[in-house]
Amino acid sequence: MQKLAVYTLGFLQVPYIRKMLRISGWQVQPSLLSGAATAVAVWGRKPLSKRGIRAAQRRGLPLLSVEDAFLRSVHPGPKSAPAGLVLDDVGIFFDASQPSKLENILNFEALDDPVLLARARDGIGFLRHYGLSKYNPVPRGYGTLPKQGYVLVVDQTRGDASITCGGAQEYTFATMLAKARVDHPDKHIVIRTHPAVGPRAKQGHFEVADLDSNTTIVSEQFNPWDLLESATAVYCVTSQLGFEAILAGHRPVVFGLPFYAGWGLTEDQQTCDRRQRQLTAEQLFAAAMFRYPNWVDLSSNRKSDFEQSALALHARARHHWKTKTPSIGYGMRYWKRPQVSRFLDRPLFANNAGKAVKLANQRNARVVAWASLTTQTLEEACFSEGVDLWHMEDGFLRSKGLGAALTPAESLVLDDLGIYYDAHRPSRLEKLIEQSPELPDVALARASDLVKQIIEADITKYNLDLKTEKLDLPSGKRVILVPGQVENDASIKYGAGGVNTNLALLEAARSANPDAYIIYKPHPDVEAGLRPGIVEDAETIADHVAANAPITPLMDAAHEIWTITSLTGFEALLRGKKVTCLGTPFYAGWGLTEDIGPACPRRHARPSLKALVHAALIEYPLYLDPKTGQPCAPELLIERIEKGGFTKSRYLKVLSKIQGRLSSFAHLWR
Secondary structure (H helix, E strand, C coil): CEEEEECCCHHHHCHHHHHHHHHCCEEEEEHHHCCCCCEEEEECCCCCHHHHHHHHHHHCCCEEEEEECCCCECCCCCCCCCCEEEEECCCCCCCCCCCCHHHHHHHHCCCCCHHHHHHHHHHHHHHHHHCCCCECCCCCCCCCCCCCCEEEEECCCCCCHHHHHCCCCCHHHHHHHHHHHHHCCCCCEEEECCCCECCCCECCCCCHHHCCCCEEEECCCCCHHHHHHCEEEEEECCCHHHHHHHHCCCCCEECCCCCCCCCCCCEECCCCCCCCCCCCHHHHHHHHHHHCCEEEECCCCEECCHHHHHHHHHHHHHHHHHHCCCEEEECCCHHHHHHHHHHHCCCEEECCHHHHHHHHHHCCCEEEEEHHHCCHHHHHHHHHHCCCEEEEEECCCCCCCCCCCCCCCCEEEEECCCCCCCCCCCCHHHHHHHHHHHCCHHHHHHHHHHHHHHHHHCCCCCCCCCCCCCCCCCCCCCEEEEECCCCCCHHHHHHECCCCCHHHHHHHHHHHCCCCEEEEECCHHHHCCCCCCCCCCHHHCCCEECCCCCHHHHHHHCCEEEECCCHHHHHHHHCCCEEEECECCCCCCCCCCEECCCCCCCCCCCCCHHHHHHHHHHHCEEEECCCCCCECCHHHHHHHHHHCCCCCCHHHHHHHHHHHHCHHHHHHCC
């Protein structure tokens, strides 16, 4: 741990900066207490940084320039921790008056390793597909873009250090706009303002007086990748959007000297004699995203890498995108409300439809209803008042423990169309599955890796600690697993056909497979006495009843799974098993299962299993890290479940024990 002298209060006042520097090997010390310091830190090139620069020169110490990495956060500003830091002991990436550590990497380091370049291509594909940039207030597809084919002119905030340090001035922006007009006299020109510009925030360089009939300013929030992909040309000064324009396939016209100019990837209006190398977009990306930044995982207090940081930022951004609208919770059991509040960012709760809709109108909010408790009265009230109605349910990687045992869910879904288990109408998950055959390779590879992680960690929905029993299976017989379900569950009500009980399911499986060895696994909630679905004398139909047994060894032993709508069918697909559905769960009807239940005429797409997984486990649910309570990616939640350490509040522990002792009356409150 090296000691780092600082001369500005920002390093001391912002806790996450001190923490990130400590993880990176630096202990921050105020200047008065920094006698044994090995370097002096300054933040970028702010006016206050001059004090630290002079101190470093006076004391004969190295200068360490600190800045945000190129993937930062959802919003600008000090309230949001960046995903990583730049620690530059040569210069700083946006100051073209002298070399920087990044420039030296681009100039001199070997960047042609095939593995490195393949990783860079995947990284570019990840950012582009998921819509990640330095700031991430909105997802891809948000808003109505100007008509495709415009020229994009990128504005920046006045006074930004990267402008003057990049060899530009305020008048450079007027020069840029004039050249864009000369180069494209017949094109619509769109000026994109910086996300930090606003009436009560920073100012940009363009005003209404700069516009004409062919030029507009876009101050609405659009995802940068959408803006770039709809543009025919890009003009910029030193904005990071110019870097992303290169990644999107453009050759931007650049009026300053940002880090990405001078390498043969841009149309440069200035030159930097130090930059003589010709690079590819992948080499530029590898240097800027892999070699230069210090990526830090604050949830685990350890150094990270680009891929992990991108996953974490995507999770935080998705959480914001889905929960930024104020919410009124309806139909939420009291024990669920603290966890639901973490997902929805402090919602209000209502116990009746009228109050929920009234509160939503008063607060310009939406109603988020627990899906199985949504009523027709609520739907009609929302429709008549023009209030958006969303549905919430548990996700498919839920927790370590039963919901019926009052274990909070670490994964929830928010659906603006319907809900995944209701096959009678579309759901957002169904739409995602329909679109999934068009997913790029990077998204499919992520889904494939996620499946491997789930199988290796032995993860299911509830992840109960149950004793594995030894199975004595007959040789030469086909083994069929029949998972029981909760018979009054909403998935049975809205997804089953003529077979809608566990007994009927068992009888159907036996009738179709008279010579098979059938294992019946009762549902854990039913075994706990908390939900209905007991099959009396199940052993007269099944060859073996696996009571209180973990589900994954049974899936591993089976050749086939027969189910109505159980999530076990989906989990079995992940493990390469044949699945026969007598109902219409979300994973049926896409060509991946044997369907002998009700058909769903809407389901025409034929996605791969990886595409189905991406829709169901990556794009549809939201996840919270049980350790920190912060949004996380499914990959991290699986890691947490595998390692354990889940805790339930004392209140829920006591309530769960009381419920267990009164299980015969559970129908009164469930």
